[in-house]
Amino acid sequence: MQSLPVRRIPRLSPFAAVRRLCLHAGLAGALACAAAPSLAAQQGQAQDYQPEVGQPGKDVIWVPTPDVLVEKMLDMAKVSPQDRLMDLGSGDGRTVIAAARRGLTAKGIEYNADMVALARRRAEQAQVADRATFEQADLFETDLSQADVITMYLLPTINEKLAPKLLDLAPGTRIVSHAFGIGDWEPDQTERVNDDCPGYCTAFLWVVPAKVQGRWSMQGQPLVLEQRYQLLTGTLDGKLLAQGRLAGDQISFEVDGVRYGGTVRGDRIEGTVPADGSRPWTAQRQ
Template sequence: MPFTLSPRLAGATGRGPRANRIAKSLRATCLAALLAAPFALPAHAAPAAAKAETESYVPDVGQAGKDVIWVPTPQTMVDKMLDMAKVTPKDRLMDLGSGDGRTVITAAKRGLTAKGIEYNPDMVELSKRNAAREGVAKQATFEKADLFETDLSKADVITMFLLPTINEQLRPKILELKPGTRIVSNSFHMGDWEPDATEEVKEDCRTYCTALLWIVPAKVDGTWKIDGQTLQLTQTYQMLTGKLGNADITDARLDGKKITFTANGTRYTGEVNGRSISGTKEGGGKWTAKRA
């Protein structure tokens, strides 16, 4: 059975004393469309009158969290974010501010091991019930935790719907993750770290909403020795400038561990492995670089 949580429960959340700031930052038309969506729990999920209050908990759109208010994410956006990250069953996903658990549950239904980090304990319990109802309680787990204090190092994919200011606070921690870790954000940027890809999502929104993807780059800034020459690299996130000998390198960038650049008319492609890089040259031939 497909996962069909109510649009009102389809969410992204986090923490927040400055809860009103998200209302200014979110695209008004996207939010308006979500608020206008009908609310209806499946008949089999309607809480019985005799159930405990915690089991009948229903979150309100716009309710305050620790740093941001809770605003739902359309299922089409959830699917787009996972598609952009090219998730596979081998991946481990972590959703920061997991709300009612929709992203985590959707990932689990694709075969991933997925975990939601959520500060609101009622949301955590709601997510667990949703996962159990959808038959993915073993693959989809949830933890009541502060996202700033959470260990992100085991994740291959991180999803989030947080304010730009919070994304920027998380950015140094994210950049220390293993190269190739994929980060996908609903709507909001990461300061001056330009995304590797963006895609618009119109369905379920009256105007376009944006999914943004970043791939954590390897660290290559500095001096390398390659074929008896010096390769000097200057790194700004995934973008590179520098010289190979006396020649400027061009079209240079990182895609996780993968590095590409052109020097003296030759295209170099390689993979970074700690203090060494190895790869091939356009037209044939191999190359290896070692940190000086």
């Protein structure tokens, strides 16, 4: 019995496949497919998209954060799998993907649609797309309130413009910036890496402080607090406070050499004196 020759079916490119379908679709199908070659070409171009360092964006040019500094920034924020991270100006997605690899739920905010598509492909390749997502959006119009950690590599002017929005986040929210500060808001921590980092190798951490400025009553004694970001001055029963500071919702200060520590819970502070002791104190906002 004579065997029949095997017909090999050529593998078609997306462009060629779309074109063949259009040629066999009849007149109506051909009219409907008139734009298909250009669409297929656009899809191919999107798959091949590679960003260039220094390319312009909406607010800043694109320069990626070195991977070694990404890891340092995540370390500074003391991230855990329970945290939700948001990266502002997420570019090729490396910070979001690195966070997702540590078990976090992470989202990138990026204005460039091609960058968003690239980041999504990279997350798929890294097998973290279930935790690493990307949204094409304007960072100034994005709700940041669901994030426990904010990361960014933006210009100082952009950081300063974002400052009021960042300061309104929940106390304890951690903000980490590559290279640039946030106006006159002094960072809580500064770190620099020297290995495998070609330049701009410094990262800054801030912890959003609770808002405590004003008059309080500490068990009948007047407590007056003056606040500048996380730094505190003021008086307790007319005596000057020293070394006053906030770390998120944790407050500490000294009066007459005695250290007070406590937790801010809205309009109430609960703590101990000395700070590591067992004698409790409370204060109520007036």
